[in-house]
Amino acid sequence: MTDLTNLTLADARDGLAKGDYTSVELTEAHIASMAAQRKLNAYITETPEQALEMAKASDTKRAKGEAGKMEGLPIAIKDLFCTENVQTTAASHILEGFIPQYESTVTANLFGNGAVMLGKTNLDEFAMGSSNMTSYYGNVINPWKGKDGKDLVPGGSSGGSAAAVAGRMALAATGTDTGGSIRQPAAYCGIVGLKPTYGRCSRWGVVAFASSLDQAGPMTRTVRDAAIMLGAMAGHDAKDSTSAPMAVPDFEAALSGDIRGMKIGIPKEYRVDGMPDEIARLWDDGVAMLRDAGADVVDITLPHTKYALPTYYIVAPAEASSNLARYDGVRFGQRVMEDGDSLDDMYMKTRAAGFGKEVQRRIMIGTYVLSAGYYDAYYNKALKVRRRIYEDFANAFGTVDAVLTPTAPSAAFAVGENSDDPVKMYLNDVFTVPASLAGLPGLSVPTGLSDNGLPLGLQLIGKPFDEETVIRIGGVLETAAGFDAKPAGLEG
Amino acid sequence: MSSLDKETVRKIAFLSRIKVSEEELGELAGDLTRILDFIEELQEVDVEGAAPLTSVADLTLPLRKDEVTDGNIQQKVLANAPKTDAGCFVVPKVIE
Numbered sequence: 001m002t003d004l005t006n007l008t009l010a011d012a013r014d015g016l017a018k019g020d021y022t023s024v025e026l027t028e029a030h031i032a033s034m035a036a037q038r039k040l041n042a043y044i045t046e047t048p049e050q051a052l053e054m055a056k057a058s059d060t061k062r063a064k065g066e067a068g069k070m071e072g073l074p075i076a077i078k079d080l081f082c083t084e085n086v087q088t089t090a091a092s093h094i095l096e097g098f099i100p101q102y103e104s105t106v107t108a109n110l111f112g113n114g115a116v117m118l119g120k121t122n123l124d125e126f127a128m129g130s131s132n133m134t135s136y137y138g139n140v141i142n143p144w145k146g147k148d149g150k151d152l153v154p155g156g157s158s159g160g161s162a163a164a165v166a167g168r169m170a171l172a173a174t175g176t177d178t179g180g181s182i183r184q185p186a187a188y189c190g191i192v193g194l195k196p197t198y199g200r201c202s203r204w205g206v207v208a209f210a211s212s213l214d215q216a217g218p219m220t221r222t223v224r225d226a227a228i229m230l231g232a233m234a235g236h237d238a239k240d241s242t243s244a245p246m247a248v249p250d251f252e253a254a255l256s257g258d259i260r261g262m263k264i265g266i267p268k269e270y271r272v273d274g275m276p277d278e279i280a281r282l283w284d285d286g287v288a289m290l291r292d293a294g295a296d297v298v299d300i301t302l303p304h305t306k307y308a309l310p311t312y313y314i315v316a317p318a319e320a321s322s323n324l325a326r327y328d329g330v331r332f333g334q335r336v337m338e339d340g341d342s343l344d345d346m347y348m349k350t351r352a353a354g355f356g357k358e359v360q361r362r363i364m365i366g367t368y369v370l371s372a373g374y375y376d377a378y379y380n381k382a383l384k385v386r387r388r389i390y391e392d393f394a395n396a397f398g399t400v401d402a403v404l405t406p407t408a409p410s411a412a413f414a415v416g417e418n419s420d421d422p423v424k425m426y427l428n429d430v431f432t433v434p435a436s437l438a439g440l441p442g443l444s445v446p447t448g449l450s451d452n453g454l455p456l457g458l459q460l461i462g463k464p465f466d467e468e469t470v471i472r473i474g475g476v477l478e479t480a481a482g483f484d485a486k487p488a489g490l491e492g
Numbered sequence: 493m494s495s496l497d498k499e500t501v502r503k504i505a506f507l508s509r510i511k512v513s514e515e516e517l518g519e520l521a522g523d524l525t526r527i528l529d530f531i532e533e534l535q536e537v538d539v540e541g542a543a544p545l546t547s548v549a550d551l552t553l554p555l556r557k558d559e560v561t562d563g564n565i566q567q568k569v570l571a572n573a574p575k576t577d578a579g580c581f582v583v584p585k586v587i588e
Contacts, residue, residue, distance in 0.1 A: 102568075242547065367507045
């Protein structure tokens, strides 16, 4: 590791502006780090040649005095964003070899602002998972190790992005979050992850999982970096009808460090049975930090919290079963058929061979809850409970500015754990799913270590389109926690 | 109440257009039943008067003029197709 890979986005931006180094030098340092850490499997596709071309072009642009918000900064892109002429797999076999002919809006925004793409990061297949173990391209290994030295998962679904940022293989990375896929891996890897309000970032060109929940966001090493990157990703897009026609604020300016008099809610329902002591302690410490900074911390109630996960596991698979109907072996992706096969045979063989087990399970659950006779009992019921969950937050935000909770119920677990039972894996998202269902911004900030020496994160949930408040409070939490631990091998 | 038998799983698999072998049917029935048991908990929630929430985007879907805004990209549209012929996607014969 070099000093250049240890920089924050903000420092690298300032260093480039001062001419301390060039984008080519920054990019080369990261390409070397990626090559040295290939065993972690954070990337599905590395694009070093393209990265260097982009870096050269960026240095030229800067010399002409035309620097964008992320000019020359090398970042990783989750392999769920369509990138023109660069393979995009969604970590699925069915999209192996798929070369998008267009650029997603979010990546176009980032590259338009000068960012350099290092490669496409690994994820759970179609972003369905909390461990990165469902990727067709192999699981990702967390750069962190516990005391027993076992290989740990990076969380998911944006596990490759989280591992790349924590392991100094990118200054920052894009993630996407449907039920916790930015925040949970950020917590497991000791980095910052921000899921913006639904509608803040365009979904156009992002491989769809559950369209009413999917949202892109930044994964970075500091809250300031998340603010910088969100500003470069977000914005209204006519090509996504759910994209909010709102101006993008200067998120970095929200980092005033002053939260005196702000009201922060602690939802009692999140203190779940069997919450590990270390998570309860982390949460209590966070409360104390915010109080010390002058915030008014109050107890609140979000009564439908325990129904969020079951609601999510109806709504998300239902939407996925519709979205994934497009993988039929006709227009793109893999096709499996033998001579004499009918169209249905082709569909069924293609999808059986192309989708992994978890994706197949979710498509089937989604198909079932949408099928005749079950639609009202499951799907429509879930949509009504989703309304209740949404109302819980709306009521709470009548009195508080933000909500503080743990991000995940545990630290990163060992590769292979929680795989025997699909529902056990789903429980990892217990604290992140409610904000997803309500479309609210959620920020995970690393604030402490587990007894086993692994990073733990706290989550701040804000009002719709009030990322600025969660960024402001997150900045205070980050400063107070002073989390400066690094994965093994990257200390010092 | 929500235990799935093999026949139901076979039907769901066909609706999903996913080929499932006889051996896999049993395992899937177990997994899907486990998931259905988990989501069954929702039945106890009182949702009287709650309108289904289909989208949190507080927006009226925008309208635009019905006009062609792009096109002439046949090569791009076909670029990733497993099989094409004369500018068309090719699928197995569907009409005898």
